[in-house]
Amino acid sequence: MSFTQDLRKEAEPLFEKIYYHPFIQELKDETLSKEALIHYVKQDYEYLNAMIQTRALTMAKCSSRKEMALLNEGISFILNDESHPHHNFCDVAGVGYEELHGESLAPAAHHYSQLMLQTAASGTLGEALAVALPCPWVYLDIGKRLYEEIQGNKRHIFYPWISFYGAQEEPRINKTLEWLDKIAEQSTAKECESMRKLFMTGCRMEYMFFDMAYTQQKWPV
Ligand SMILES: Cc1ncc(CO)c(N)n1
Numbered sequence: 129m130s131f132t133q134d135l136r137k138e139a140e141p142l143f144e145k146i147y148y149h150p151f152i153q154e155l156k157d158e159t160l161s162k163e164a165l166i167h168y169v170k171q172d173y174e175y176l177n178a179m180i181q182t183r184a185l186t187m188a189k190c191s192s193r194k195e196m197a198l199l200n201e202g203i204s205f206i207l208n209d210e211s212h213p214h215h216n217f218c219d220v221a222g223v224g225y226e227e228l229h230g231e232s233l234a235p236a237a238h239h240y241s242q243l244m245l246q247t248a249a250s251g252t253l254g255e256a257l258a259v260a261l262p263c264p265w266v267y268l269d270i271g272k273r274l275y276e277e278i279q280g281n282k283r284h285i286f287y288p289w290i291s292f293y294g295a296q297e298e299p300r301i302n303k304t305l306e307w308l309d310k311i312a313e314q315s316t317a318k319e320c321e322s323m324r325k326l327f328m329t330g331c332r333m334e335y336m337f338f339d340m341a342y343t344q345q346k347w348p349v
Pocket residue numbers: 172175176262263264267334337
């Protein structure tokens with residue numbers, strides 16, 4: 129089993145927990161509250177800014193154009209495409225997208241963003257890739273499962289969100305998995321352990337992020 133296959137296996141219970149979180153289940157049932165949708169978009173817009181910066185910091189650690197191009201694709205995806213699922217949530221909630229920009233980060237989004245940025249700034253290339261991997265991987269899993277559950281129903285109010293994440297990122301994720309597997313082959317057991325821990329924490333933070341949106345988590349003081 130490759131390093132990333134091992135990671136995916138270890139994270140299986142977390143992927144399950146995420147899929148069965150009420151945020152995702154109510155999204156599937158078209159009953160998710162307007163407040164949760166708005167809180168999610170406000171926080172995710174800022175989180176994705178941190179992800180762009182994370183990818184940029186990771187790019188500074190690359191040694192080939194091929195590697196740089198893959199991270200560049202990831203940045204372009206956020207800048208040019210990932211506003212579509214946000215627009216879907218805004219349309220359902222009946223609010224304008226631009227109105228939701230400029231929010232300060234709630235505790236879970238703050239922690240997740242800082243973890244990625246700090247790892248990309250001071251960690252190894254493998255650590256930077258590992259901490260940022262749950263982000264696309266978890267969403268691909270959710271998107272595919274939801275797409276199957278709704279049987280591709282275009283009239284589902286969250287069809288744009290579901291079809292976006294269910295389809296678009298797979299080739300790029302597979303390239304990243306191959307890349308991380310190659311890095312792991314050349315790393316010591318200690319370095320692999322650090323990548324593993326960061327990946328698992330990233331998965332936990334994906335759960336926390338949906339939970340934060342669902343409960344509209346804010347700083348209590
Ligand atoms: C928190 C979070 N994780 C993953 C994605 C998918 O890119 C996203 N938009 N937001």
